[in-house]
Amino acid sequence: MRNDRQRPYGRALMTLLVAAALIAGCSPKSDKQEGGAASGEVALTAAQRAHIQVYTVAPTSFHKTIVANGIVDFDNDQATSVIAPFSGPVARLLVPLGEQVKKGQALAIVDSSDFASAVGTYRKTFAAARTARRLADLDKDLVQHQGVSRREADQAESDAVGAEADRDAALQALVALSIDPKTIKDIQAGRPVSRIDGAIRAPIGGTVVEKLITPGELLAGGTTPCFTIANLSRVWVMAQVFGADVASVARGDTAEIDTGISKTITGSVDNVAAVVDPDTRSVAVRIVADNPDVLLKKQMYVRVQIRSERPSTGLLVPASAILRDDENLPFVFVVKRDGGFARQHVTPGYRDGDRYDITSGLKSGDRVVSNGALFLQFMQNQ
Secondary structure (H helix, E strand, O other): OHHHHHHHHHHHHHHHHHHHHHHHHHOOOOOOOOOOOOOOOEOOOHHHHOOOEEEEOOEEEEEEEEEEEEEEEEOHHHEEEEEOOOOEEEEEEOOOOOOEEOOOOEEEEEOOHHHHHHHHHHHHHHHHHHHHHHHHHHHHHHHHOOOOOHHHHHHHHHHHHHHHHHHHHHHHHHHHOOOOHHHHHHHHOOOOOOOOOEEEEOOOOEEEEEEOOOOOOEEOOOOOEEEEEEOOOEEEEEEEEOHHHHHHOOOOOEEEEEOOOOOOEEEEEEEEOOOOOOOOOOEEEEEEEEOHHHOOOOOOEEEEEEEEEEEEEEEEEEHHHOEEOOOOOEEEEEEOOOOOEEEEEOEEEEEEOOEEEEEEOOOOOOEEEEEOHHHHHHHHOO
């Protein structure tokens, strides 16, 4: 019973003795270490150096990848807000939210006196222009046979030109109101025209992404927004880039858009803003991307990785070479001329994969410990 209680203590004592022996064998004060080392340096034996890998620092070219957050927006080159072209109450809506529409398709019907007035004006000006032109042509023939004076013929021509200008202006008003082309042809052919409903039509093809009016709502011509139509096959991602990273981003750079819910979508930088946002102190970078299966939705937050096409040059060292001291300051072990290893504080900058660009603390030609730095730190702390 007594022996069983003492067994754990015996095992602990044995473990401590083994650890002490290992430390003694690796101590920098060993009689087998090569040469002397200056104060604060670490010297290793030949056997210990075999397990250390050294990296020679040299200028290296690399391409930065800038990571930023972004917000999805419509491609405003392929999206538009549909404004009521005339005044009046909404009679009925013809399309639901999310429906695909074609250019010129009717979206809503409005009881509008503006609509009827425009049609009536065109009918009158069309008839007046046709009559004035006929009279002007007749006077032109009569003046050759001295049937009317030159002054009368000129006045008739002037009246015809004025009537035709009024007709063209009235026609342009119908086009602006998106009148059915068939109705215009019926007026020009002199055929009777039945009651025409005022239709708000789609100026472009796309998806109805916003419906802003309801039946019975009174619209103000040229003011009330009614719908938003957008082509969702392509979107913009507005990324926020800060500080020194802005200089590395340029139009044409490739961008990977991570939605967090599906596959990564590839886009390209289309524009870099010329001003800094005063609220966020960032620069807006616009990325254009195809939107397969409409995965990207407006106002969705995404993570963006922009790969710079511009090469950068720096002193890259392996990430494994960089350690932290008791004050959390980064340092590396540099090989000295006498063969020892000394700490050298550095300033890591951009990280390229498993390498850091060292902005200060090292120069080209320096040799740093890439593998085994933790072992050196352990020995130096003994």
